[in-house]
Amino acid sequence: MLREARKAELKERLFQEALQLFCDKGYENVTVQEIASQCGIAKGTFFNYFARKEDILLYLGESQLEWLEQSAAQHQHVEEPKEQIWLVLNDLLQRFAAHSELMKLAAVEMIKSAYLAERESRSVLQLHAQIAGLIDAAKAEGRLRSRWDTADIATTLVSVYFHTMMSWTLLAASRESIGDSLRKHLHVVWDGIDTE
Structure with a gap:
């Protein structure tokens, strides 16, 4: 149960950080690597939460x-x-x-x-x-x-x-x-x- 809560928390954090980057730089100018880096995770980990x-x-x-x-x-x-x-x-x-x-x-x-x-x-x-x-x-x-x-x-x-x-x-x-x-x-x- 705790693991699922942590996964949900990280997914929400990825979402929130991506939104901020989209607002700051424009959607087209933001990469998956930037979103992952903003959350302190590897780029590959991003794909565990969002396919693209x-x-x-x-x-x-x-x-x-x-x-x-x-x-x-x-x-x-x-x-x-x-x-x-x-x-x-x-x-x-x-x-x-x-x-x-x-x-x-x-x-x-x-x-x-x-x-x-x-x-x-x-x-x-x-x-x-x-x-x-x-x-x-x-x-x-x-x-x-x-x-x-x-x-x-x-x-x-x-x-x-x-x-x-x-x-x-x-x-x-x-x-x-x-x-x-x-x-x-x-x-x-x-x-x-x-x-x-």
Whole structure:
């Protein structure tokens, strides 16, 4: 158990040191050797934690999945499904907001790299499955009555989540909090566009 905790600690340190180097020098100008040296480890040891430099950009998203499970468990007793989903997604977005420079970098690199896009799609599918689970539970408990299929609802909510994250990161980080932006977008979708 102690060994696993040390491994997790070193992986997080590699991630944090890499972020600092990316911010200081630019992603393209940072080598794996520099990241390893900054952490006092051999270059080969780096590859025990990340298969390549690009994987550092994916780490934030992958580590979000653990946060997602913890957040879903923390908010499982919230009665209102819309509020429960907002709380869970907001928890995730707060971690991204703390790393907005990384998010900008990751967005640009994701567009350029098929490898990164394919790897990130796995995290998106897991997020979709978690949100679908929350929707199914709300339907089964009678807290949500909807004519829409669970998969379609989850797809829409995940789309709102990613739109909020990307638009806040790239365009509007200074105008409003990311949580407020998400809440506003969820209201529009949840309440429906046609209110007649």
